[in-house]
Amino acid sequence: MELDFGTVYLDNAATTYPKPEAVYAAMDRFAREVGGSPGRSGHKRSLEAGREVLLAREAVAGLLGVADPCRIVFTRNATESLNLVIKGVLASGGHAVITSLEHNSVWRPLEALARAGTASYSIVDCDPAGMLDPARIEEALLADTRLIVCTHASNVTGSLLPIGEIAELAARRGIPLLVDAAQTAGRYELDPGGMGVQYLAFTGHKELFGPQGTGGLYIAPGWEIDPLLHGGTGSRSESSLQPDFLPDRLESGTMNAVGLAGLRAGVEFVLEKSIAEIRRHEEELSQLLSEGILRLPGGVVYGPREWKERIGLVSFNLHGFTSSEVASRLDEAYGICVRSGLHCAPLAHRTIGTLENGVVRASFSCMNRTEDVGRLLEALGDIAHAS
Ligand SMILES: Cc1ncc(COP(=O)(O)O)c(C=O)c1O
Known part of the structure; x- marks a missing residue:
């Protein structure tokens, strides 16, 4: 059965839709024609499944400019990767520094460690436009700081944070930097090795x-962490101990090989389109939308004004409406999908002063067209003028 909701989809910062045709085809091919368990058995289907996982690892390593694909560990999502590092690095205690734009996938694991009395953390404030002065990170470091965690781009303000400068100051103090690239992988050039990022x-x-259900973690050479999960890896099966080499050390249990086949096709699609072109397109759409909202009565847009300081999303409100009222009207009356509320990032909303009402967020992918912005602005015009 085909479901056609006839919608304009502008919630790509939550998850992209639609996917390129090649992604659907790769998953369909794996599920129907390959089907084996990767790296477990010696028969053809298992070997082919293992090859698919390897190709996905090589594709991601290529995208990130990482020479050794084994330094890419696959997980279920960014949340699992962030938990792996935060809990791995702070297992025996210590202090972490994070920014006030972090997602709950950073804040909650740290708060859980703090409540258990295992570790402590400090939050460094960004300004109300979502910009960070890296000197503030340096000021927050303590003698026992073992980890700095920083989002590359906020999923609320869209602002890009100065990762290069933070990496430099972290390196001077010998503290590893964990970057949350959930919002930038695929829409921004990433070179963790060149940037001096450890995770x-x-x-x-x-x-x-x-x-x-797909995601992962880059780990710089020399910065090992303990696994969160122990179990079968298809390697060193005679031993009761987890293998000591990557990626097996951190990849217990049967992999999501169907998903990884799709991920490889997605990465290849991004590389073929080019990240520079994706950025240019999304920037154009965001700028158009932002300018249109600012022309509406009661339209407010959040985040930095400079487009080179942000990614392709626009967070906004219409005066006199809650963010959820606007999002539900867009969905129900106009078939437009956006996200309202707090976007799992209450710290970011506290930073920009929107903790009570949240914001409406329209987020683009390279699949969106100028007409989508036109449809949204027309609908917002109706809503704003009807008030
Ligand atoms: C900045 C940021 N970090 C982490 C995450 C968590 O990603 P996932 O849900 O894929 O684990 C998100 C998801 O929205 C995000 O925007």
Whole structure:
């Protein structure tokens, strides 16, 4: 059965839709024609499944400019990758520094460690436009700081944070930097090795166009962490101990090979389109939308004004409406999908002063067209003028 909701989809920062045709085809091919368990058995289907996982690992490593694909560990999503590092690095205690734009996938694991009395953390404030002065990170470092965690781009303000400068100051103090690239992988050039980043968490289902349930982590040479999960890896099966080499050390249990086949096709799609072109297109759409909203009565747009300081999403409100009222009217009366509320990032909303009402967020992928912005602005015009 084909479901056609006839919608304009502008919730790509939550998960991209639609995926490129090649992604659906790759998953269909794996599920129907390959089907084996990767790296487990010696028969053809298992070997082919293992090859698919390897190709996906090589594709992601290529995208991130990482020479050794084994330094890419696959997980279910960015949340799992972030938990792996935060809980791995702070297992025996210590202090972490995070920014006030972090997602709950950073804040909650740290709060859980703090409540258990295992570790502590400090939050460094960004300004109300979502910009961070890296000197503030340096000021927050303590003698026992073991980890700095910073989002590359906020999923609320869209602002890009100065990862290069933070990496430099972290390196001077010998503290590893964990970057949350959930919003930038696929829409921004990433070179964790060149940037001096020790850990980089990404998710597969956003701008890499993979399916939900795929994601991963880059780990720089020399920065090992303990696994969260122990179990079968298809390697060193005679031993009761987890293998000590990557990626097996951190990849217990049967892999999501169907999803990874899709992820590889997504990464190849991004590389073929080119990240620079994706950025240019999304920037154009965001700018058009932002300018249109600011012309509406009561239209407010959040985040930095400079487009090179942000990614392709626009968070806004219409005076006199709650963010959820606007989102539900867009959905019900106009068939437009956006996201309202707090976007799992209450710290970011506290930073920009929208904790009570949240914001409406329209987020683009390279699949969106100028007409989508036109449809949204027309609908917002109706809503704003009807008030
Ligand atoms: C900045 C940021 N970090 C982390 C995540 C978590 O990603 P996932 O749900 O794929 O684990 C998201 C998802 O929205 C995000 O926007």
